[in-house]
Amino acid sequence: MELSPTAKVILGMLSLSPRSGYEIKSFVDKSTRFFWAASYGQIYPELRKLEAAGLIEGEDAPTGDRKRTVFRLTPAGEQALHDWLRVPPEVLEMRHEGMLKVFFADALGPGERRQRLLDMREQHLEKLAALRAVEAARTKDEDTSTYLILRFGIEFNEWIAEWCERAARELAPEPVNAERSR
Amino acid sequence: MELSPTAKVILGMLSLSPRSGYEIKSFVDKSTRFFWAASYGQIYPELRKLEAAGLIEGEDAPTGDRKRTVFRLTPAGEQALHDWLRVPPEVLEMRHEGMLKVFFADALGPGERRQRLLDMREQHLEKLAALRAVEAARTKDEDTSTYLILRFGIEFNEWIAEWCERAARELAPEPVNAERSR
């Protein structure tokens, strides 16, 4: 059974612990968001499909009068997750507008490449700040894979920001400031 | 006028030089592919829309009996490209299955995280080899933005592969080999 992109993240999230669609979405936004996003428009229909396929099962768990369904993996769902995890990865796609603008920067004339690099750097510094905030809010999970990936995200964005700074510096030797000034 | 994702790469490619849809596609595959892809199913319909909007114009340039249309930017198209390039980037999306598998690796048990890291490393080594081949085939363009981005791609994939190797080594002190052995 071929898993859809959103099925992959849902099954994985439910392997961490049973949870509702809303909780899946909010945890995605604090964790996999920077390399694997998911919206409500994907999550809720996919939860129904996975339940129909017998990979997950939902249980009513309302808070007062507000209805709520918590999903957990079935044995078949756990098996499907394991099967997927053991195969080498295939999907590796990016949509990086900052890089595209640097790539075409020469169309603006010789002086403009530097500013495109600084714009790209700025975007990664913003991502970095968001990930650092997540790191600060977290509680003892040093030995988990989820924390390892958070560290990856932080170091990854640092590396890119530094690469941009270095490339900008090589174009013009003035110091690079943190703020955009235009 | 809001440019579609594919319009951005088409206008940029035509700023490098006039070319056909086929040539746009093959150059994308050798250059922006690793951070901004485009398929024929996107390119040909978008070329028609951009021509209808007056941003590009096509000229018949057949090779013998095989018909062929070469597109170039109009002044309005050049303006649209410049307007887009000068605004800070917004789109920054990834679909990174290797990272997602590392993220959920604990579901397989404690020993499996290492293999997921090595799988992810392998994928980036493959990207790296493809980009190095492009670099070897290229001719004097050291001072262009397109070459800068190629260098970025190479160093970026190197950095990720090394990060994976380092993380795998910290989990188990045996040496990391280039080949998958399972």
Added chain:
DNA sequence: AATTTCATGTAATTAGTTACATGATTAT
């Protein structure tokens, strides 16, 4: 009292891939 968060869902739209179809030209 008002705002934010929790909670679930759908409809419309946009984006994108993959497979198919056709045919000329060039290289082996």
Added chain:
DNA sequence: ATAATCATGTAACTAATTACATGAAATT
């Protein structure tokens, strides 16, 4: 002769976002 490349395009399908809609509970 055959295969690879050049060249253009569409149809079917999959994926994904965005906006909308509704309403309860918790917080300020």
